[in-house]
Amino acid sequence: MLSVLIETLNDEEGLARTLASLVGGAVEGVVREVIVCDTGSTDQTHRVAEHAGCQYVTGGTASGIGQAKGDWLLLLEPGARLVEGWTDEVVAHTARQTMAARFSPARGSRTPFLSRVFSGNRALAEGMLINRRQASALSKNADSGEAIARGLATRKLDAEIWVAPPRPRKSP
Structure with a gap:
C-alpha cells in the first residue's frame, strides 16, 4: 500500500531513528517497502538501510x-x-483523499517562531504523503524530495511527527 522514501546524505544515525518509527506500520501491513534514496553518502548509511531490509538506490528521491x-x-x-x-x-486519508498531506509536528518538536522565520522552512520537515502519480509528475522537474514538496498544497493529518533536527551542510 505505502512506499516510504527517505532521501539521505551521510545520515546513518538519523536514518536508524526514522526506520525504528516505521516498524509498527510494517507489522500492520501499511508499509509495503522502504526505499532509501541516497545522494552520495560516504558514511555507513547503506549498511543501515541494508540491515533494516530497505531498498537502497542512488540518485535521490x-x-x-x-x-x-x-x-x-x-x-x-x-x-x-x-x-x-x-x-x-x-x-483513512488514502482511502478518501487524493490530495497530498503532511503530519502535524509533535508538541515538543515545534520550532519557535523566530527560529522558523530566520532558518527557513524545510518543505519535508513534517513529512509528505502523496500519491505516486502526482509525485512522479512533480519529480520530472525536481532534483530532490525537498523540491517536490516545496509549494505543494496539502492537508494536515491528525497524526504527529517528531521533526528531524536541521541538518548541517555536508559535502559528499
Whole structure:
C-alpha cells in the first residue's frame, strides 16, 4: 500500500531513528517497502538501510519514485519519527483523499517562531504523503524530495511527527 522514501546524505544515525518509527506500520501491513534514496553518502548509511531490509538506490528521491510499488508515497527526512497511531490516519486519508498531506509536528518538536522565520522552512520537515502519480509528475522537474514538496498544497493529518533536527551542510 505505502512506499516510504527517505532521501539521505551521510545520515546513518538519523536514518536508524526514522526506520525504528516505521516498524509498527510494517507489522500492520501499511508499509509495503522502504526505499532509501541516497545522494552520495560516504558514511555507513547503506549498511543501515541494508540491515533494516530497505531498498537502497542512488540518485535521490526521483530514482526512488521510479522504483516505488505503492500507490501512495511517504517522503520523510532522516531523523524524523512518526508518533504511534500514525498508520490509522494514513489509511483513512488514502482511502478518501487524493490530495497530498503532511503530519502535524509533535508538541515538543515545534520550532519557535523566530527560529522558523530566520532558518527557513524545510518543505519535508513534517513529512509528505502523496500519491505516486502526482509525485512522479512533480519529480520530472525536481532534483530532490525537498523540491517536490516545496509549494505543494496539502492537508494536515491528525497524526504527529517528531521533526528531524536541521541538518548541517555536508559535502559528499
